[in-house]
Amino acid sequence: EQLAELKQAFEAQQPAIRIKWVRDSTGVMTARLLAEKANPKADVVWGLAATSLLQLDKQGMLAAYAPKGLDKLDSRFRDSRAEPHWVGLDAFFSALCFNKVEAEKQGIPAPTSWADLTKPVYRGKIVMPNPASSGTGFLSVAGWLQTMPQGAGWQYMDALHQNIDRYTHSGSAPCKLAASGETVIGISFDFPATSLKAKGAP
Secondary structure: OOHHHHHHHHHHHOOOOOOOOOOOOHHHHHHHHHHOOOOOOOOOOOOOOHHHHHHHHHOOOOOOOOOOOHHHOOHHHEOOOOOOOOEOOOOOOEEEEEOHHHHHHHOOOOOOOOHHHHOHHHOOOEEEEOOOOOHHHHHHHHHHHHHOOOOHHHHHHHHHHOOEEEEEOOOOHHHHHHHOOOOOEEEEEHHHHHHHHHOOOO
16 A cells, blocks of 8 residues: 555656566565565565564675664664664554444454454454465464464464454455455554544444
């Protein structure tokens, strides 16, 4: 959703450069960049998860660059070297996109916790990003494993899987599907949730 605006702003400052985007989910982009290591096709990597950037950096694939205003950035969200190899663009958090209209039609209550999503009432009503291709899906899984007692995260995901209607390639897709009424609940992240709600999605 942000690409057109960013392209226009960049090309206004750099009229000699034309951007050719290659856009995909985190896991897919990371695999592609690693596969192209010996013959890189990309000049710039933007919007990839820090976990992926750490992998690329470990492979010696990132060049050092100190952007203007680097001293104003929180040190937790950038590479610690004087000339960082990566800089954080933004941070996001998991979100449940819950379609109130569809839920009311189907008599489905709003969940109040992650644990609620394992209840039988939500069977076939949840869409989630695939953690193998989506950074959002991967970070959701990592969050559950890190915040739940040892072993409980895996048990939780086994129970949640029973209620998942389908896994999507993209992290924003579950929220978009919930916004359009194609599912009741989409496990996603905050940006599409707030953006779609602001546009009137229920």
